[in-house]
Amino acid sequence: MNTISRDTRLCMSLSARPGNFGTRFHNHLYAALGLDYVYKAFTTTDLPAAIGGIRALGIRGCAISMPFKEACIPLLDALDASAAAIDAVNTIVNDDGLLRGYNTDYRAVRELLEQRVPPSTPFVLLGSGGMAKAVASALRDAGFADGTIVARNAASGRALAARCGCAWQPQLGEVDGALLINTTPIGMSGAAEAEALAFPPSAVAVAHSVFDVVALPEHTPLLRLARALGKPVISGAEVIVLQALEQFVLYTGVRPGAEQVAAAARFARG
Structure with missing residues (x-):
């Protein structure tokens, strides 16, 4: 595990029912690639304050799960086309205080559909x-x-x-x-x-x-x-890996190799 310092960049998630998959997936890849990041899951009863905290504290990125995917939109500065097209956000990226919403669920689902059906x-x-x-x-x-x-x-x-x-x-x-x-x-x-x-x-x-x-x-x-x-089936387990990978790339600018992603997914599933 990387040592946390004042320079460590924080990424997080917001969900009504936080799970461990994203935390384990991202932190595993940070360690494997030697990146000075840490990821932590949160829940909240005050969404505006939580989104304001992302901006104020310089948190690099935030995964958004139900029931916040639509409610967070008025609190952001801009939407990527993937989120604007469907009025739902599952990823926030903080670029020097500008919060932009993305939807990596959309990207992952479309990729799987085009490959399989x-x-x-x-x-x-x-x-x-x-x-x-x-x-x-x-x-x-x-x-x-x-x-x-x-x-x-x-x-x-x-x-x-x-x-x-x-x-x-x-x-x-x-x-x-x-x-x-x-x-x-x-x-x-x-x-x-x-x-x-x-x-x-x-x-x-x-x-x-x-x-x-x-x-x-x-x-x-x-x-x-x-x-x-x-x-033939497509599973949510496949979607969650692909969408988490795209979040990882948005946060860090680094795209791991296929074997690294597979290892992170195995670790995340425990």
Whole structure:
């Protein structure tokens, strides 16, 4: 572990429920690359004061998780195109007091989609929150034109569908041959529905492929079922590594090698 001094640069995260993945991932890479940085996870009940602290204390960067991805925007000075396009921020970079918001979730999701799924594939996306915005926008920008947003909240569901040029419906409908995407907390460790399936087995059985953005656990109930049925999958564990890597590059200006990133991801998962 690097020795902390007055010159050590601090990076952090803000979340309602802080986890250990980002802390372990970033600090592992700082040590491996000999960078004088340290990373610490925080939560807050006073978001304006927390964002003001980033500026006032010269904190280099901050990862933003729910429920702060949209609420932080009025407190920033500028938005990168990745955040402006979807009105959601998951990364803040502090350049000499100027706070700019980015969305590395969007970047990671788009990269994975372009690598794994033909854009002609229809999709069904469950959810309409901040992560749903990132995924839906990545789908749109990667050329996926035939899609449906499934969300019980009619206002946010309709708004997201309109933004991304797809349909909205309050309940699951036809999914035969579709890419199924879960952006809700269903299946997440510690959530009320940790053991539940975001989509019923009958839907998974006729799906083209399955994408679950839940990162913890690495193997969610939905992904376990999809793999058992022989369906191609994209996991939230893959997304979290790619988005954390892009945060690391934004904070430090250094891009680690693939083996270093893989080692950091293994360490972060404990």
